[in-house]
Amino acid sequence: MSLMSRTVQIRQHGGPEELQWVDLPVGDPGPGEIRIRHHAIGLNFIDVYHRTGLYPLNMPATIGMEAAGVVEAVGEGVTHLQVGDRAAYASPPPGSYCELRVMPAKCVCKLPDAIGFETGAAMMLKGLTAQYLLKKTLPVQGLQPGDQVLFHAAAGGVGLIACQWAKALGLQLIATAGTDAKCQLALANGAAHAINYRSEDFAQRVQQITGGKGVKVVYDSVGKDTWEQSLACLRPLGLMASFGNASGPVPPFAPGLLGTKGSLYVTRQTLFTHIATRASTQAMADDLFAVVAGGQVKIRIEQRYRLADVQQAHRDLEARKTIGSTIFTL
Incomplete structure (x- = not known):
């Protein structure tokens, strides 16, 4: 039929x-x-x-x-x-x-x-994506209540869910977005801090917020436009978790760069690996x-x-x- x-x-x-x-x-x-x-x-x-x-x-x-x-x-x-x-x-x-x-x-x-x-x-x-990021895509040190993480495009569908879920887990989520209104939306949904990446140097602001320590993990669905500065936001042994390419694919880079920035980890995640069964x-x-x-x-x-x-x-x-x-x- x-x-x-x-x-x-x-x-x-x-x-x-x-x-x-x-x-x-x-x-x-x-x-x-x-x-x-x-x-x-x-x-x-x-x-x-x-x-x-x-x-x-x-x-x-x-x-x-x-x-x-x-x-x-x-x-x-x-x-x-x-x-x-x-x-x-x-x-x-x-x-x-x-x-x-x-x-x-x-x-x-x-x-x-x-x-x-x-x-x-x-x-x-969007919700399953937030789930595998916050629960499964973790830095080598793990995440504990009080830890600071950076989440790009935090006023989008995945981002607003992540803001709320991170707060429920006791994490301090630092949000980025492209307008002041979107930053306020992220804060209203549980972000601890919000940065307008169009008007501020987000890497500099992250270092200020974290007292120069950097964050344990960056969750990035933007790609090309945020990649390089995101690496500068990480503490030693931190994790750069890429899960999208909204601004275009990340260009090739030399692995040695990760060593000079603190023996960083990099991963490219997709939801469909996590829901394979x-x-x-x-x-x-x-x-x-x-x-x-x-x-x-x-x-x-x-x-x-x-x-x-x-x-x-x-x-x-x-x-x-x-x-x-x-x-x-x-």
Whole structure:
């Protein structure tokens, strides 16, 4: 049986104008798969990377990594979900920009009754990212309450979740953002300090805040524009944790530089390594669901677009006009 789904598709890598509405057939789920009808869809910077070709896709391609909805059909071997379940996911392969899809069930999680579809769609990719950063991507000395960490783009979707979660863990999060208003938003969400990197030298300010010691870890989704100064923010044996490229990829550098700056560690993390198994996905999601349902972390949905307005949403995201989380409705 085939159903039809309104879907956003690209036929070549490029700008937002490449995002086009098409009708595509959707069949029944095979072994290990489900069919899910979306109620809300998340917008993330990885969608831009897929559209532009920074992360290349085979054409024609569908994009989008995050959504929430209702399970309509379950394939053989799927035991953790049933028809009618409310569910949410952040998961490969790309393709969430649609009404209806068949996809692997492994990374799809049953959504607790206390969490709505829009919140589910807004929090899975960003919240699971914050989870693996603060809980798993740790400096060699570990992180203890009172430790200072630097988090770039702290007024974005991942950043605002990280600000709140870091505070709940007792960490002193130093936020950076591109406007004074975004800095105030980070502070309102639990950051201990905030730096406008457009008007201040953030490396100098970090040294002032930390009394010249530097931070144990820098969490950086910006990439090229913040990389060099971020290394100057770290204490000896500190960790530079890269997890995105909003300003472009980090250029090549000589490993010897890490030695001269204090025997630093560098890692490039991706969510999809951490959610490679059903068990790890569920454990991380349970941790996220607990802090959201318990009120320690509130998911700020600041922008809502109809999926038909996907081109404008991408333009706004790339222009840094968005704050917090953004979702599409159908």
